[in-house]
Amino acid sequence: MGTITKALELLEFFSESRPEIGLGQFVKLSGRDKATVHRHLVELLENGWLEQDHETRSYRLGPAILRLSAVRETTYPTRALIRPVVRRLADDVGELVHASLMQGDQLSPIYFSDPRRYGVQVHFNMSELLPFHATSSGIAVLTFCPAAQQARILEGTLREYTGDTVTDPEALRALMEETRETGIASIARAFDPEVASQAVAIYGAGDVPMGALSVSVPSVRATPDHTENLRAPLIEAALDITRSLGGTYPPDHPLSRSMAGAK
C-alpha cells in the first residue's frame, strides 16, 4: 500500500460521530506506528486537509475540503442532480431513500432524504462508507461490476455486521443472479439488524455503475406487499437519475430495456 493511500485512509476515520481525532486514537484506528501516523497528520495539516485544535491537540477536517467540494459541485453537480430525485422518491414512497456513489470497493453516500412519515424510522448515517456485500446498494452495483472486481470483493474478507449478513461468496453470487434478472437488489438485516432495503444501480458515462439508489424500511414494516409496492417507483427514480447524468444502462442490465422503452 502506498503512502498516499495510508494518509488518505486517516481522513476516512472522520465521521459525524467522530469529528475530532487525536494522535493516539489515530494510531489505534489505523494500527500503524505512531511516528508514521504523526508524519502523515503533519503533512495533511500543512496542506489544509486537517486542522488542529490548539488546546486539545486533536485533529479535525480542514478547509481544503470545502474548496474542492465546491469546485466539484459547480463543475460536475452530481449531488445537485440527484438530490431532487431522491427527495421526490422519498416523499412518494414515504420511506428513507439514499443515493451513493462508488468509491473504490465501497459506496460513499452523497444524499439521503427521510420523509419521517411513520413512528418507526430508519436512521441513516451519511458519513459511513457502505460495504458491497452487506447492503442492497452494494449488491445492486456489484452485480454489474467487472468480474475482476467481483472476484476481489467476494474472495476478500467479508465482515459479518449482523447475524444475517451473507458472507458466503456462493450465496452472494446467488443474490447477484437475482439482481441480474430484475435489476433490483433486496437485502434484509444484513448491515443493520432493523433495516431491510432494496436498491438499483445508477449509471453515468461509462459502462460501469456509478452508484446506487436505495430505499430502506424498518424490518417491522417490510411486508412482501409493501416491499413490492416500492419497486416500481424505485426503478423509475433510478432511470431518472441515470438519464439526467447522461448515462445509459449497458445491454446486460435489465433496465436497459426500460430505459429504451421509456425514452
Added chain:
Amino acid sequence: MGTITKALELLEFFSESRPEIGLGQFVKLSGRDKATVHRHLVELLENGWLEQDHETRSYRLGPAILRLSAVRETTYPTRALIRPVVRRLADDVGELVHASLMQGDQLSPIYFSDPRRYGVQVHFNMSELLPFHATSSGIAVLTFCPAAQQARILEGTLREYTGDTVTDPEALRALMEETRETGIASIARAFDPEVASQAVAIYGAGDVPMGALSVSVPSVRATPDHTENLRAPLIEAALDITRSLGGTYPPDHPLSRSMAGAK
C-alpha cells in the same frame, strides 16, 4: 517534500475553469515526472478522490470529497456560520464581499456574495487560492501570524501578479505596520489590476487568525470616501464572525478592544 504533499498538490490544480485534467497536463502543471504523477493519480483514484472519464481518460475530483465536506460542515459548520454575515455585509455595502480561511501559507476562499448593484463588478473566482502578500486578506492575516511564518513568507518568492504588486519585504512590513494599528489591510491593484480591497482578520479558537473577511471594489469606484465608508461595516461584520466562531481577538490586535467594548 513528502509524497503525500505531492499528491495533494495535484488536487489543487482543479478549479472551476479547469475541472478536468489529463495526465500530460498534470505533468506540465506539476513539473514532475510522468510516471510519478501517474502513480499518484492512480492512488488518488483508488481512494475516490478522483475519478476518471472513461473515454477522454482525464481526471476530475471524486466523490470522497463530497462526503468529507459534509462531515466537516455538519460537525463544524464554519461555512454555514460565515455565510449569512458575508451576505448581509455585501447587501449592506453593495460591494463584493468574501471570506477565506488560512490553509498553510495561503488563503482558501470559502464563501463570497456579490450584490451586483453597480454596472461595473468585481469578478471573484472562488476556486483560486489567495497569496498572502498580494491580497488585503493576506496582509490582514499575516500581520498577526507568528513571526516565523511572516519571515518564511516575506523571505520566500513573492510573485508579481500586476505592476502594482508589492514584492519588497520592507514595503510589505510597512503595510503590516499600518494594519497592526487599524486592524484593516488595504491594497489596490496588487492581485487583480482592476480591484482594490480591504480586509480584516477573523479568529476562531486559538490566538492565530483563522482567516479574513474582505470587501473588494473595482478600482474605478475606489475613491477615498467610498473606501472610508466601507470600514465600519467591515469591522462590525468581522467581529460578528469571530464572535459566532467562539473566537476572540488577541491583545495585540486592535479589534480586541472593540470586541470587549461591544460585548
Added chain:
DNA sequence: TTCCGTGGTTTATTATATGAACCGGCGGTA
C-alpha cells in the same frame, strides 16, 4: 516521589518512490 498516558521527535534500517526509457494506440500527413 513514581507511574501512567498524552503528543511529539530522533535515527538507523529498509521499504518505497522515483524517472529514464519504453510500449502501444491514435490522428494527421506525406
Added chain:
DNA sequence: TACCGCCGGTTCATATAATAAACCACGGAA
C-alpha cells in the same frame, strides 16, 4: 503505405523517502 508526434500508461534499476523502536517532555493521579 510509412512516418511522425503526441497521448496515456508501464517497467525496473536506483536512490530517496518512509518506517518503527526507542526516546523525550509534559500533565495528571496515586
